Amino acid sequence: MGGLFAVYRKELADHLGSRRFIILFVLILFAGLSSVYVAAQSIRDQVANSRNVFLLMFTTSSGPLPPFFTFISFLGPLVGLALAFDSINGERNRGTLSRLLAQPIYRDAVVNGKFLAALTTVAAMLTSIVVIVSALGIVELAVIPTSQELLRVIAFLIVCILYVGFWLALATTFSVLLRNTATAALAGIAAWIFLTFFVSMIADAIANAFVSANTLLDPNAILQVTQMRDMIARISPDTLFQEATVAILMPNIRTLGPILISQVVGLVPNPLPLSQSLLLIWPQVVGLLALMAICFAIAYVKFMTQEVRSL
Amino acid sequence: MAQATVTSKRSTVETQGHLAPREQSAASRERIIVETRDLVKRYEGVTAVDGLSFQLREGEIFGLLGPNGAGKTTTILMLMGLTEPTSGSVSVIGYDPVRQPLQVKRNVGYLPEHVAMYDDLSAQENLYYTADLNGLSKVEAKARVHYALERVGLAEVAHKKVGTFSHGMRQRLGIADVLVKKPRLIILDEPTIGLDPEAVNQLLDLILAMQKEEHLTVLLSSHQLQQVQRICSRVGIFVKGRMIAQGSIEQLAEQLAGGKRTLEVAAQPSGSELVAALQSIPGVISVELAGDHWRVGATEEVRPAIARTIAERGWSLYHLRQRDYGLEEIYLKYFQGA
Numbered sequence: 001m002g003g004l005f006a007v008y009r010k011e012l013a014d015h016l017g018s019r020r021f022i023i024l025f026v027l028i029l030f031a032g033l034s035s036v037y038v039a040a041q042s043i044r045d046q047v048a049n050s051r052n053v054f055l056l057m058f059t060t061s062s063g064p065l066p067p068f069f070t071f072i073s074f075l076g077p078l079v080g081l082a083l084a085f086d087s088i089n090g091e092r093n094r095g096t097l098s099r100l101l102a103q104p105i106y107r108d109a110v111v112n113g114k115f116l117a118a119l120t121t122v123a124a125m126l127t128s129i130v131v132i133v134s135a136l137g138i139v140e141l142a143v144i145p146t147s148q149e150l151l152r153v154i155a156f157l158i159v160c161i162l163y164v165g166f167w168l169a170l171a172t173t174f175s176v177l178l179r180n181t182a183t184a185a186l187a188g189i190a191a192w193i194f195l196t197f198f199v200s201m202i203a204d205a206i207a208n209a210f211v212s213a214n215t216l217l218d219p220n221a222i223l224q225v226t227q228m229r230d231m232i233a234r235i236s237p238d239t240l241f242q243e244a245t246v247a248i249l250m251p252n253i254r255t256l257g258p259i260l261i262s263q264v265v266g267l268v269p270n271p272l273p274l275s276q277s278l279l280l281i282w283p284q285v286v287g288l289l290a291l292m293a294i295c296f297a298i299a300y301v302k303f304m305t306q307e308v309r310s311l
Numbered sequence: 312m313a314q315a316t317v318t319s320k321r322s323t324v325e326t327q328g329h330l331a332p333r334e335q336s337a338a339s340r341e342r343i344i345v346e347t348r349d350l351v352k353r354y355e356g357v358t359a360v361d362g363l364s365f366q367l368r369e370g371e372i373f374g375l376l377g378p379n380g381a382g383k384t385t386t387i388l389m390l391m392g393l394t395e396p397t398s399g400s401v402s403v404i405g406y407d408p409v410r411q412p413l414q415v416k417r418n419v420g421y422l423p424e425h426v427a428m429y430d431d432l433s434a435q436e437n438l439y440y441t442a443d444l445n446g447l448s449k450v451e452a453k454a455r456v457h458y459a460l461e462r463v464g465l466a467e468v469a470h471k472k473v474g475t476f477s478h479g480m481r482q483r484l485g486i487a488d489v490l491v492k493k494p495r496l497i498i499l500d501e502p503t504i505g506l507d508p509e510a511v512n513q514l515l516d517l518i519l520a521m522q523k524e525e526h527l528t529v530l531l532s533s534h535q536l537q538q539v540q541r542i543c544s545r546v547g548i549f550v551k552g553r554m555i556a557q558g559s560i561e562q563l564a565e566q567l568a569g570g571k572r573t574l575e576v577a578a579q580p581s582g583s584e585l586v587a588a589l590q591s592i593p594g595v596i597s598v599e600l601a602g603d604h605w606r607v608g609a610t611e612e613v614r615p616a617i618a619r620t621i622a623e624r625g626w627s628l629y630h631l632r633q634r635d636y637g638l639e640e641i642y643l644k645y646f647q648g649a
Contacts, residue, residue: 003444006443009443094427096428098427103416104412104416104417105416
């Protein structure tokens with residue numbers, strides 16, 4: 001395979017044995033455990049009455065503690081950034097990159113192998129955390145998930161991995177473009193702050209610019225402005241992730257944008273089957289995948305065309 | 312000759328690349344391992360390598376001499392296929408490094424100037440990684456790694472983390488790294504930088520021994536003249552991207568001397584009679600005072616004649632020495648001339 005597996009194996013071994021991984025793992029595990037435990041306590045009484053109790057664990061918040069999926073939307077980017085911010089420039093600074101490229105491997109095996117190894121690490125981390133957390137929930141609530149619920153949790157996992165995968169790709173791009181590892185880390189954090197916090201503010205501001213006294217009277221105009229605001233907010237992968245997970249973990253959710261009351265009249269509030277939920281969020285999932293692919297493509301092209309002298 | 316079996320085995324492989332190695336007549340039995348023709352490399356307006364043409368023969372140790380920034384490392388990068396030449400052609404073991412980089416890298420070991428290993432892995436693990444990247448099977452890798460570590464004398468510290476190694480040990484580990492893949496050509500970029508004299512000698516001896524045992528060809532890039540002089544059979548002097556002289560050290564010395572020899576003579580009595588006597592010897596063209604001795608320029612071997620002349624007159628000869636051009640003088644002369 002031109003060296004891809006060799007690089008992949010070594011990087012995976014490095015990640016799984018590194019202190020960085022253990023710190024992140026413990027951090028997210030504690031966050032997950034605490035949120036699910038508290039959520040389980042608060043829905044204990046509702047167990048008998050509700051459907052999809054198992055999923056409620058991931059989506060209920062109690063007091064100041066956010067629900068599980070919010071923790072992931074918050075900490076996932078940090079995991080992605082932390083694992084990949086020094087993938088290429090770290091090698092370059094240590095001087096090992098020229099040694100790697102002097103071996104009979106394809107040049108792209110380096111960047112591909114590193115990215116795939118980081119992605120595998122993230123997948124392993126998230127899967128084990130979700131499994132541990134689910135086990136805790138099952139023990140606390142004495143509830144066994146139905147097959148639909150299980151499939152939804154698996155879909156949720158996949159969306160999480162895609163989401164963190166975008167941040168991995170972004171961090172890899174920074175590590176290719178920037179020489180200093182600390183600068184790459186800072187650039188990643190800056191991107192995270194911008195995309196997570198500022199994009200929604202900017203979306204609000206832009207949408208507000210289009211609101212006039214007339215708009216408030218016309219329901220169609222309100223609809224348009226709100227939809228525009230949502231579309232701008234979807235630039236941020238955080239928005240895409242939240243929308244996708246909310247629709248997956250809450251089967252009762254039928255729409256992701258504003259709807260008119262006239263559309264809701266006569267609606268029977270049944271939960272959706274998984275296929276319908278997936279149809280609802282398909283654009284978001286594809287958006288996340290596309291963001292990851294574009295970022296990685298930039299990293300790939302830049303890495304392949306960089307002059308070796310700088311290595 | 313051991314070389315004969317080596318060449319016959321490899322002859323089937325070397326048909327690719329647009330510069331096929333010329334297999335010369337049985338009498339010379341030399342295969343050209345590396346050949347460049349009018350190689351040029353320009354970076355952002357700077358011409359790092361300017362029309363380089365040279366050949367490297369199998370089994371020799373070639374020294375690439377030149378000051379920092381002369382273009383040695385750029386040339387090496389082009390030989391390895393790590394950078395594309397602006398124009399000109401390169402052939403390494405019959406392959407084009409730009410079109411067939413994997414084949415080149417499979418057979419060429421490269422020790423860069425700042426050798427770097429993964430500090431948090433042990434010496435053995437680093438070498439196993441290299442073996443893995445070279446596609447060696449587990450069994451083969453084990454054998455090669457152990458052999459390489461033994462050969463460079465690092466077998467006892469194989470399990471220690473490289474972060475704890477001294478600079479000399481790292482260089483040796485770098486050589487072991489290069490040996491793991493069983494290369495036919497090894498390229499060493501400034502291998503003795505930062506080593507103490509003892510370590511330098513060990514390294515040079517190691518290179519010599521390996522070259523004999525493994526039938527390697529060695530391309531050594533350095534600006535440490537004494538070391539190059541010690542082990543290189545041929546030398547190329549590199550200045551500002553051009554190879555301004557190449558050949559064995561004797562050839563270069565002769566070229567520079569231009570057939571003229573310089574001798575130092577000290578005798579008593581030392582005065583105009585001595586000068587007259589020296590000038591009368593056929594072949595002597597100049598006699599000048601140089602400190603405490605006379606510098607005599609001659610066009611042929613005149614030492615016996617000088618000794619005889621002085622003895623015949625009953626004078627005392629204290630010092631007679633022919634000054635050979637060493638690499639330092641060659642280098643300085645060419646460097647000043649460029």
